[in-house]
Amino acid sequence: MISEDGSEQVIVRLDGVRKEYGDSVALDGVSLEIRAGEAVAVMGPSGCGKSTLLNMIAGLDRPTAGSVFVDGEDLAQLNETGLALYRRRRIGMVFQFFNLIDDLPALDNVALAAQLTGTSAAQARKRALELLDELGIADRRNVYPAALSGGERQRVAVARALMNRPALLLADEPTGALDSHAGEQVMDLLIDLNQIGQTLLMVTHDPRLATRCASRLIEVADGRLVRESALERTP
Amino acid sequence: MSGAVWRASRAAVRRRRLQTFVIGLVVLTSTVALVVALGLLDAASAPFDRTFDQQRGAHLVATFDPAKATDAQLAQAAHQPGVTDVAGPFAQVVLTAPPDRAAPAAGVDTPPPGPITVVGRADPGGPVDRVDVWSGRWVTGPGEVVVMRPPGEHWGANEEVGSRLILPGAPPLTIVGFASSLSQTAGAWVSPDQMPALHPTATQLLLRFAHAGSDSQVRAGLTAVTAGLPQDSLLGSLSYLTVKQDMTSTANAYVPFLMAFGVLGLVVAVLIVANVVSGAVVSGSRHIGVLKAIGFTPNQVVAVYLVMVLVPGVVGCVLGTVLGVLAAHPLLHMVFAGFDYGYFTATLSPWVVVLTLLGMPVVVLLAALVPALRAHRLSAARAISAGSAPGTGRGLRVQRRLSGTRLPRAVSLGLGLPFARPGRTAMTLTALVLGVTTVTFAGGLSSSVAAYTDAARDHVQSVSYVGDAGVGQVEPKLTDAQIEAKLRSLPGALHVTAAAPVELRMTGGSQVVRGWFLRGDSADMSSAMVKGRWMKGPGEVVVGTPFVRKHHLAVGDHFTLALDGRQQSVTIVGETVTGDADRVDATWETLTAFAPDRSSSRYVNQYWVQLAHGADVGAFDNAVKAAEPGLNPSESGDVNSVTVTIVGSSSVLTLLLTTVAALGVFNTAVLNTRERRRDLGMLKSIGMTPRQVMVMVVTSMAALGLVGGLLGVPLGIVAHRLIVPSMVEAVGSSLPAAMMQVWHAPTLTLLVLAGVAIAVLGALVPARSAARLTIAEVLRSE
Structure with missing residues (x-):
């Protein structure tokens, strides 16, 4: 995505974001920009503020101070409903533990995201089936989450995240709950998505995931960005 | 522990x-x-x-004709296998006090108008009917009397121990005590030596049976006792079940x-x-x-x-x-x-x-x-x-089908939620069904009771009582006819009825009944009829269902009433929905027939007035008092206190049970919300708005409410059909079928929606808290 002046458009901009939980400071003056088409990995020790950073960008939590702009939208200006619509239209989220609805088969889990926007059931299912097909699990569309493997569940979760064509895909430890084989499959999927232009921000403990999928690495410690570096993707 | x-x-x-x-x-x-x-x-x-x-x-209190059965015969007859205890025979006479009660002199008492049963009895104790002498002492010889009164009550101005009691046709008697008998065996007791001077007309026998739990058992006991006695010797009987x-x-x-x-x-x-x-x-x-x-x-x-x-x-x-x-x-x-x-x-x-x-x-x-x-x-x-985490495999097919419908997704998800926990859903649904049943039943109860009260009331707004010199009141100067004419002429008066309550005896029975002899517009002021018609001519009477039940009579039956030694046969021409078990409404001509040689007007002690619509009762009563100071007008109670109590208490209990049912829903919604915190967090993370979360949670309970309403309304109607007649039965009355028809389509629709309302009320708070869930916290904790 190229802006009028020829530079790549900034999708995410954080200015001096601070987040406190009681006496503890989870984020301390974080400023950050992510441009369209980038794949950014956030790494750091447990409790350093990685997930909090992701939640701020996803609009799941509000900063104590500072501002968060995503795709031109100032999240501080949005109320709860506005944030819900923002999540629905602008971002997609992938979780470590998938967070699928156990009562719905794979296809309906994916279609759900579109149906919330008012898309008809038939259209939503058509689009969901296309996505499942692209991710290679169309044959598992009528299977319930309990009967899917970990890798399959995460693919369903990714399909759901992509359902409304988000500007930004957020992934929180996307391979954290998977065995190495399934983890590889998900990594390949994320690389493919980024290569077709999907902006990606992932939080991970796994250096392999970062080096394989991301073009930029941000390291966090004690709520601050301590280092930022470009990455050469390893095959 | x-x-x-x-x-x-x-x-x-x-x-x-x-x-x-x-x-x-x-x-x-x-x-x-x-x-x-x-x-x-x-x-x-x-x-x-x-x-x-x-x-x-x-x-059982049985009275016999002494001319047909001697005391020895009665004593012999009472020795039956089923009879455990006997008291009597006691000599008995019924004396009738006149209606025109003069102001008594100091230290002298006259009884209220009507018959009074006097029994000669030497001892208040004994094996049956141990009379409670709560003031003074028992009679010891001629010239003394013990008056029957409930403890603590006095009816006359000078009624006290030591005062003299003037009974018609009897020498003056000194009141030596007051006593009560739950069996109501007499209005006054004298010494057996006193009875010959009173000319007894009956003999009283008091019986206790080994088995007396039901009417049929008491009747069987009576049949056994009277089997060996001369025919028609039994004058009447009173079962304790009737008194109870x-x-x-x-x-x-x-x-x-x-x-x-x-x-x-x-x-x-x-x-x-x-x-x-x-x-x-x-x-x-x-x-x-x-x-x-x-x-x-x-x-x-x-x-x-x-x-x-x-x-x-x-x-x-x-x-x-x-x-x-x-x-x-x-x-x-x-x-x-x-x-x-x-x-x-x-x-x-x-x-x-x-x-x-x-x-x-x-x-x-x-x-x-x-x-x-x-x-x-x-x-x-x-x-x-x-x-x-919730289990899997429950209600999946339902969820699947719902996801393909045209319903908004928040609604279809909500509709599917109850199927995830069928056991919990069943219990919540039952609580809702019972809640709606309660609301339906209480609504029907109130409507039927209101309809019954409306039918039972006699459309009288003002009652003017004639002043009684016997209790120190001013007596009217106008004659009976002049009073009636005066009341009719007052502004606001629509219908006027002169009422003469007279204590009568039903021959063939010892019980006293109160005859209400009515003159004027009684037909326009009567309560609703169950059967028959209002009375028109001499010898025609109207009674309430309690009378019919108590005396085992029906419309069309004849019986004989006695007053001052005169007897008259009357016919029941109508039955009203309510009335006293001992009340007979009769025409003025019937009273005249009892005493053609005396003025019937002396029996009139009150005038009933129905006012025109919108007339002020207070203003009318003031006008009555101004026109005749000897009348004591008062507003007739339009609202029955029993009705108010039943409607009031059923409303309170309905509110309580509805609250409980709503709490049940509330509890289920809370449990479901807590269990589905992760799902709710995820749904919010993919863009479900707080409003959609609320719609989903409320829909899940509203659906149950609708089913609860559809099931609860018929159950409530069944409860109404079973319970209301038994209530009316309990007071010895009857309810015309029309008064049970209180259900109409709009009412039923509202009642069905009551289930939805209960459910929505119960689900709102948990739904709001679900909508406010902090997603990051929920997803992290899971």
Whole structure:
């Protein structure tokens, strides 16, 4: 995505974001920009503020101070409903533990995201089936989450995240709950998505995931960005 | 109970404050309804039975013609196998006090107008009818009389021990005491030596039977006694069951519906307690696993859950009992006011309190036992691994189908939620069904009672009583005819009826009935008819259903009334929905026929006036007083206190049970929301708005409410059809079929929607809290 002046458009901009939980400071003056088409990995020790950073960008939590702009939208200006619509239209989220609805088969889990926007059931299912097909699990569309493997569940979760064509895909430890084989499959999927232009921000403990999928690495410690570096993707 | 179990239970109570509160409130509400219902049930019969037993009351008071059966024959006849005790024969005479009561001199008393039964009896004790002499002493010889009065009551201005009583056709007698007999065997007692001077006309025999639990048993006893006596020697009889019915009928009217509310409350409480514990076991399975992992035995785990429920259960029960006792006292006072005749005081029996205090916690424990046993069976490993995540495979097909409908997704998801936990849904649905049943039943009850009251009232707005010099009032200067004409001429008067209440005797029976001889516009002012028509000419009478039932008569039947030694045959031409069991309404011509040589006007003691629509009763009464100071006008009670009490108490109980049903829904919605925190967090993370979350949660309960409404309304109608007739039956009255037709399409629709309203009310708060869930927190904690 190229802006009028020829530079790549900034999708995410954080200015001096601070987040406190009681006496503890989870984020301390974080400023950050992510441009369209980038794949950014956030790494750091447990409790350093990685997930909090992701939640701020996803609009799941509000900063104590500072501002968060995503795709031109100032999240501080949005109320709860506005944030819900923002999540629905602008971002997609992938979780470590998938967070699928156990009562719905794979296809309906994916279609759900579109149906919330008012898309008809038939259209939503058509689009969901296309996505499942692209991710290679169309044959598992009528299977319930309990009967899917970990890798399959995460693919369903990714399909759901992509359902409304988000500007930004957020992934929180996307391979954290998977065995190495399934983890590889998900990594390949994320690389493919980024290569077709999907902006990606992932939080991970796994250096392999970062080096394989991301073009930029941000390291966090004690709520601050301590280092930022470009990455050469390893095959 | 070990300290560990107690500590774990206390922690569970603290952790589930909301559920603890719900259980406590539900048990409290149910306990209040139960205490009131049981208290009334007991009070309706126990005080009468207790006093009756203390007085060794007569199961049957029989009077015989002394000309046909001698005392020796009667004594012989009473020795039957089924007869356990006998008192008498006692000589008896019925004296009639005239209606025109002159102002008594000092130290002299005259009885109220009407017949008074005088019995010659040497001793107030004996094996049957131990008369309670509550003031003064018993008669010891001629010239003395003991007057029958309920304890503490005096009817005349000069009625006191030592004063003289003037009875018609009898020498002056000195009142030496006041006594009461629950069996109502006499209005006054004199020494047997006094009776020859009074010219007795009957002989009284008081009987107790080995078996007297029903009318048929009492009748069988009478048949056995009279079998060997000359034909027609029996003049009349009075069963103690009739007396009991007279005294307790109002209380009996309350019992069926209060019991219905009590049982409904109990069932709802059981369902909600079971639901709460079941939810606690399901959502706390990880907690159960941890308890087992650290060494709690399965029985100790069950004990933890039972104690967790018992703590709020006992608190709710104790508070509910206290509130129930406080609520029952004024209700009992109101129900029995004027109906106990001072013989007994209706109080709440201790057994009601004891039974409730012990029984309610047991019910709570039993309700909790089944779900608690699930915790007993749950394996520790499975419990820990299951956590609070919902199970799989339930209601999947339904969810699938719903996801393909055109409904908004929040709605279709909500509709699918109840299928995820069918057991919980079934219990919540049952609570809702019972809630709607209660609302429907109470609505029907109020409508029928209101229709009954409307039909039963006699359309009289003002009653003007004639001043009685006997009690120190001013007597009218105008004549009877002039008063009637004056009342008709006053502004606002629409219809006027002159009423003459006269005590009469039904021949063939010893009982006194009150004849209301009516002149004027009585046909326009009467209450609704069940059968027949209003009276027109001489010899025609109209009676209420209680009279028909008590005297085993029907429209078209003839019977004979006696006044001052004259007898007249009358025909029942109509039956009204209400009325006294001893009241006969008759035409003025019938009274004239009794005493053609005397002025019937002297019997008139009140005038009933129906006012034109919109007329001011107070202004009319003032005009009456100004026109004739000898009249004492008063507003006629338009609203029946029984109606007000029934409608009021059913409304309160309905509100309580509706609240309980809503709490049940609230509890289910809370449990579902808690269990689905992860799903809700995820749905919000992919863009579900707070409003959609609320719609989803409320829809899930509203759907149950709709089903509850559709099932509860027919059940409520069935309850109405069963209970209301039994209430009317209890007061010895009848209800025309039209008064049971209180259901109309708009009402039924509203009642069905009542289920939805209850459900939505119960679900709103949990839905709001679900909508406000902090997603990041939920997803992280999961």
